[in-house]
Amino acid sequence: EPEVTQTPSHQVTQMGQEVILRCVPISNHLYFYWYRQILGQKVEFLVSFYNNEISEKSEIFDDQFSVERPDGSNFTLKIRSTKLEDSAMYFCASTESEGNTIYFGEGSWLTVV
Amino acid sequence: GNSVTQMEGPVTLSEEAFLTINCTYTATGYPSLFWYVQYPGEGLQLLLKATKADDKGSNKGFEATYRKETTSFHLEKGSVQVSDSAVYFCALILPPLGFQKLVFGTGTRLLVSP
Secondary structure: OOOOEEEOOEEEEOOOOOEEEEEEOOOOOOEEEEEEEOOOOOEEEEEEEEOOEEEEEOOOOOOOEEEEOOOOOOEEEEEOOOOHHHOEEEEEEEEOOOOOOOEEOOOEEEEEO | OOEEEEOOOOEEEEOOOOEEEOEEEEOOOOOEEEEEEEOOOOOEEEEEEEOOOOOEEEEOOEEEEOEOOOOEOOEEEOOOOHHHOEEEEEEEEOOOOOOOOOEEOOOEEEEEEO
16 A cells, blocks of 8 residues: 655754655645644644645744655655754655545654754 | 544553543534544554544444534444554544644553453
């Protein structure tokens, strides 16, 4: 079965450093998402992306965050200057079209020290 | 606002026991409801869904019924297996479905012992 893949599975970074989390969505999917889960808290929506632009973002997704689909296959989340509170599991997701099942990756666990 | 509340875990059961994980929601419209499962080391997988009141979603022996009157979508299974040990997330999407922003609960960890 096709799957969403994410790298790295775990990254430790120092506060203030830039981090890029990578995702390869399922190949025929058109809608892409990032969610995150801080340990012990809810899975939260960060951003949705369609037709090469952000379609919606949450209040969490401030100027420190950006997303990109640089080459038609990868979908990346960049955190420009990480803070301790950015430590979380970040999930990438994709779906073929509106109303279809959203498929999630295994997550990238980010630890900011 | 729109939110999902799940029972706190972990839920610890013996194999073949009956499982209920409670989920209630608050929504401004008529949401579609979902249960996702995360097995150890894996991503979130859709387990089942229901898109309107009184619908029952079912998969792999799990069931949940969309109860509009109680704003609930409790997950049940008649006889759990060790392989069901995972974290279960209740979630909703509000129409219109465009861009499908899921609102999740905190997740409930299920531990099934032999």
